[in-house]
Every structure is written in C-alpha cells, then in structure tokens.
Amino acid sequence: MSIFSLKNKTAIITGGGSGIGKAISEVFAQNGAFVCIIDFNEENAKQTLDTIVAKGGKGIWKKCDVSNQKQVQSVIKEIASSHSIDILINNAGVAHVGNIENTTEEDLDRIYNVNVKGVYNCMHAIIPHIKSRGGVIINMASIASSVGISDRFAYSMSKGAVLTMTYSVAKDYVAENIRCNSISPARVHTPFVDGFIAKNYPGKEEEMFEKLSKTQPIGRMGSPEEIANLALYLCSDEASFITGTDFPIDGGFIKLNG
Structure with a gap:
C-alpha cells in the first residue's frame, strides 16, 4: 500500500488489460480505487481483473474500441449510471515503425484513430460526468511528443497531439476542478x-x-510499475496543485542524450 490513496475513487483505465495499463489497473486497485478496465482485448481485460480481485481489489471490465465514439459513449454512460467517475487514464494506444516515406495513409489513419481520436473520444465522453464535482485525467503521451525519434513518424505525430490536447483541456477546465496532465515514458x-x-x-x-x-x-x-506509481501520485489528492503539465519518465533520455 502506497502513501497515496485512491480510496472511494472510481478510475477508468483504457488499454487497462496489458502492459502499462495493466500495471496502472493493479496499482490503483491496490490503493483503494474501484477500477474500470476498458480494453479491446477481452482476454487481457478479464485476466487483469481476475488478478485484481484475487488480491482483494474491486473493479469491472468492459470491451470497447476507443476509436469508436458510439462505443465509448455507451460504455462511459453505463459506468456512470452506477459509479461516480473520478479518474480517467487514457492509456490505450498503438505503435508504428516507419518514416514519412514508408508510412502509408492506412498506417496514419490507424495510428490517428486510436492514439488521437481515442483520447478525444474518452475525454469528450467523460468530462460532462465530472464537471460538477471535479476529477483527474491522465493522458499517456511519450518522449516522442517532444523530441525527434528516428523511424517513428506517425507515432510521434499522434503523441504530439496527445500532449497538446492535454494542455488545452487543462486550460479549458481548470475552473471546473478538472486536472489534466500527461505522462511521457521512454x-x-x-x-x-x-x-x-x-x-x-x-x-x-x-x-x-x-x-x-x-x-x-x-x-x-523502465518498468510498467514505475509508470503506474507516477500515475498514482498524479491522481491522488497530494497532487491537487498539479495540472497542465507533462511528466517525462525516461531514464534521462530527453535531457542527457546528446
């Protein structure tokens, strides 16, 4: 148990069934949150929830394609009908290797639809539910948001958009007590x-x-748990003065390379 508690908080974690999302789901549950795992992969989502429940945590899972706005709205509405949403972790994403010449239009559309439109869809659906009481949004960006990485044209494009969406939402909703930050792993x-x-x-x-x-x-x-622990802090009451900020967690990549 961490010193940062999410007791009595409901957290929605997209892509919460594997990788960094799985670690965030498990760490949040260990620290008192009711975890709502949203994932396109049913098996991953169920296995992660089973692990959480076996350790005494609580939660649910929902199958959802974050690039599909109707699916997102339906799932968020269903969750909000029985739980007061406090936290959104926009973690679902896909990767692509390639420069601009070997990135096809289909590649670009796939990356955009999940990494950019997916983040938009989830924030667009959740903000109306948390405006009256406040909440926290964490968008998973990347070091590719702010520095050039070879052979990652489409991915870098998408994560740059995630970063600027974070800043925009933080500014637009600070008066509504909605904090919006991003995490940029290496x-x-x-x-x-x-x-x-x-x-x-x-x-x-x-x-x-x-x-x-x-x-x-x-x-x-880095380890998924290290990213999860940063997310835990940023969603806790101890981070209540932090919004509109990107947090690189990169083993010194941005500042120490070159």
Whole structure:
C-alpha cells in the first residue's frame, strides 16, 4: 500500500488489460480505487481483473474500441449510471515503425484513430460526468511528443497531439476542478517490446534487448510499475496543485542524450 490513496475513487483505465495499463489497473486497485478496465482485448481485460480481485481489489471490465465514439459513449454512460467517475487514464494506444516515406495513409489513419481520436473520444465522453464535482485525467503521451525519434513518424505525430490536447483541456477546465496532465515514458519493458524484438530480430533477442535498454542513459528500460506509481501520485489528492503539465519518465533520455 502506497502513501497515496485512491480510496472511494472510481478510475477508468483504457488499454487497462496489458502492459502499462495493466500495471496502472493493479496499482490503483491496490490503493483503494474501484477500477474500470476498458480494453479491446477481452482476454487481457478479464485476466487483469481476475488478478485484481484475487488480491482483494474491486473493479469491472468492459470491451470497447476507443476509436469508436458510439462505443465509448455507451460504455462511459453505463459506468456512470452506477459509479461516480473520478479518474480517467487514457492509456490505450498503438505503435508504428516507419518514416514519412514508408508510412502509408492506412498506417496514419490507424495510428490517428486510436492514439488521437481515442483520447478525444474518452475525454469528450467523460468530462460532462465530472464537471460538477471535479476529477483527474491522465493522458499517456511519450518522449516522442517532444523530441525527434528516428523511424517513428506517425507515432510521434499522434503523441504530439496527445500532449497538446492535454494542455488545452487543462486550460479549458481548470475552473471546473478538472486536472489534466500527461505522462511521457521512454522505452518501457512490456510484452509489446518483447514481441517487437522477437518479430524483427529472431535469434538476436538478448542482443537487441540489451541494445535498446542502453538507449536510455540510465542503462535500462523502465518498468510498467514505475509508470503506474507516477500515475498514482498524479491522481491522488497530494497532487491537487498539479495540472497542465507533462511528466517525462525516461531514464534521462530527453535531457542527457546528446
């Protein structure tokens, strides 16, 4: 149990069934939140909720494609009918490797629909439910939001949009007691990273894992739990004076590289 409590808070976590989202779901539940996992992958969502319940936590899961506004509105309305929503974690996202020349229109649309429109859809649906009582929104951005990363054109575009949406919502709703911040991780060791390495570097998994780890000045990748603990603080009452701010958690990548 952390010193930061989310007791009696209801938190919606998109992409909450795997990777960073899974860690946030579990950490929030451990610290008193009623967790609502929204995920397109039913198996991941159910397994994460089962883990939470087995450890004494409480929550629900809902299947939802965040790029589909009607689905998002329906799920949020259903949750709000029985729970007072306090927290939204916009974590659902997809990645893409490629520069502008080898990024197709289909690639760009897919990244935009999930990473940008998905964040918009969730904030658009939730803000009317929390305006009267306040709340916290955390958008998962990336170091790619603010620095150039080779071969990540579409992904960087989308995360730059997440960053500026965060600033805009924070400014527009500060008087409504809605705090909106973003978290910008560098490379984090998730199943996605392992899958990417296995697919693109068969037989060289250990070598490439070590190489990618060392791109962080601190010498390793971050853990999902480290991102989750930052999110926990930012959603707690102890962070009540923080809004409109991006939080890089990057092992020194932005400031110490170059």
